[in-house]
Amino acid sequence: MDPAENLIAIACIIFNWPEGNHRICIDLGLLDGDGAHPQAAGRTLFPSGRFQDDILPSDDLQVDIFGRYITFQSSRRSTVYGGFNEENEEQWCLQIWDWRQSTTSSFVISDTIINPEDGESFDYCFLGNNRLLTVGKDLKLYSIENLSRAPQLLACFLMPVSVTSIESLIPMDDDIMPGSRLQMQAQRPMWTSDPKNRLLSLVARIQSATSKSFTFVISTRIFFDLQVSVFEGMEVIPWKCWGPLNARIFPHDLRCRVGVCGNRVLHTFPATGATADDEDPSDDTDYKLYMMDFSPSAVAHRQGLGRVVTEPSIIETTESAETLTSSLPYVVVVSDRTFDPDQLMDIWVDKDRIYLPKPNTEDPDSVGYLRLR
Template sequence: MILRPRAEFLSLAEELQSYILSFLSCKDILRCSSVCKALRQTYLSCSELQYITELGGQQLLPVPDMDIDNKTSFLTRLQLLRDKAHAWFKLDIHSSETVFVPEPFRKYTNTFLVHGHLCLFNEVRQMAKVFPILPKPSQQIGIEHDWFPESLHSIPDADCFEVIMDPEENLIAIAYVIHRWAEDDNDKIYIDLGVLDGDGAHPQAAGRTLSLSSTVFQGDILASDELEVAICGRHLTFLHSQRSTVYDRPNEENKMWWLQIWDWKHSTTSNCVISDPEARESSDFCFLGNDRLLTVSKDLKLYSIEDLSQAPQLLACFLMPVSVTLIECLLAMDDNIAHSSPLQRQVHRTMWTSDPKNRLVSLVACIRSEAPNSFTFVISTRIFFNLQVGVFGGMATIPWECWGPLNSRIFPHDSQCRVGISGNRVLHTFPATGATAGDEDPSHDTNYKLYMIDFSPLAVQRRQGLGTVVTEPSTIELTESVGKLTTFLPYVAVVFDRTFGADQLMDILVDEDRIYLCKPNIEDPDSDSIGQLEVIDI
């Protein structure tokens, strides 16, 4: 028998080695490059392999269509990716441009930042407007359009209560109610879909009007009712919540809520309804990718929503360490992630996007105690995708001790603190001097500084000597009854050299290219509406 020599991997041409390695994950590529000097050299000479590992280190995913169509070399992509990461640490917080909200929308207006556009809806005047925010030359032409009462809906007795826009999908969703005054009839709610750059029906929508489930809304609109609509790519949601006083406890409220989800491109009907008829806390929700939904109330409940023609499947319940009275879910604005708060994303298509399995969710929670305090919980979304039996032993209800400490950090938060998120970075304001975050009523004279907190694995390497690395655990006391909680999620923090007055910031919103500082209306500082945006390029 003649023995033929076996073809070994190292005997292949370097180009072929690189091609084979490119099918591996970033971790496996790094493992291979540490095996021997030859593979290390192959890795160092191939910009595509370095680009793959850089994406993994920043917890990003390539956008498939852009990889096929884009002619940009991997060397250029790698440099762009590294430069953008470094730019966060060298951010010039003093360099900005200002965008003013148009005069008719400076009061009683819901303001949204959506895909690089400013979207405005004035419920009192029944008017809406969308226009691009300081568009860059590299961006596509933005959408600019105005709606007046007669163009928002054609039904005379209709009352429009929500207008949501998505410039990337050229979609507008107009939600309105028709009040029925007869005793034997109920109010009716409709959600119409159309195009942003005109007045016609959307060509990709399954139909003009979405059908609401009777379990989500029935009866009449009460003053205490909350009605909210949100869009996230192919998903559109309608949230209806009602508050009522507990019969035997007049100082306590019940909150019942129902959430319906549609795939608006494929069906006008949906059986995907989530409800909690006994919730006594405030609530919020967010999408984690295309097939998972997280509801946020006294606990965090994770649902599978792969099939919107069926009821959602409860995957797990993650217990919070304390009982809260008020909770707000803050999420990355530039990701394929949605919630009942405003969204934003750039119109132009990028070569990468953040990984749904490695993002951040921030919960601002007011703790129920003898002296109420507020805290910011920053949680890695990886825990919501790591549900193998071996991790939690098949538990459907997971205690905080099993999931929270290793996957989160807790920061003090007062009523004047502001939080914004982009991918794995959090922008958070903390008191510069005087009052301490967590005080029940901080002084209006307190100044605040802006911190950038980066939780990505490569943050330590790319900070170039800037910022403070925090790898050791931190402990914070929540309440006297609960005691102290220790959390371990590592991060790098940079403090910017600029202070803000307590009343100068209404909100902070962030996407991958910009920071938007939302400021009050100068002419009416007591108004709840945003008057102007200070836009800072990253």
């Protein structure tokens, strides 16, 4: 449902038992009444033939509305047998409609993960009205200006080293709209923003002897600067060409929490007495909140608040001393107080508040907040 559009979308699987086949359709309606939506191209959306034929009733299916777009995705995990080898795989498909323009679409994206890790899956988000970013082992950027034809891959941004799984954190924003698997914010911000100057965050588990995890904070402007000379003629862009100047990498332990809002990232790090490199910190480890603002204006005009960080940071990713360097400038403010893990079971951040779960024996679902200044 999308109350702002007064729209409800319902995905249906219709079985034809004698023939043993099925078809899929998405019915559109009004939230506040009956009949067709006055802005919709039609009452029913129909997936493309090959997308519909690949769907099984047992698949994980999801329909979502993001402004002018409706998405329908399926995910299926299965075991593939080949000779003496047995492999698990996850197949993921996504189809997109501009529901105001057409009831059909040929825009279908699909991918497969071989032997997926726990929690590993594909994600996606809209960057404005004409670009889509998918998140997997690498980041793939597509043009969505014409949904009546096959997706146009603009570029593939390679992630550094071997990433085994990624958790995507993207703000709920009018211009950066996350897919259904992405972590949502506590409430929808009431302002608009430029999708060329926002942030996304990836929590990545990197293949190494210690299976370390890291937070990648990435400026979305890199997905709009494909005409720069260093990228000219490149569809596959190595990390060294795009990452160091447009990202920051931080250690991430199992109890760290991350929130993203606009140009700000809220990250929890162990306080004094523990290190951010601890993969499994003790239960009595306390944490501090780090609010990082990556907007160029904050870096240039911090007005005495926080500390400006412009020097490169170097992260060691493996026991063989392999390192990654990143240098996206930011301003950081560290909380005076510390928090125990029970106070940081989750966090959300919007324009001027930080939301934390508030343990309450009378109301276990209560949420407290800290005001940002």
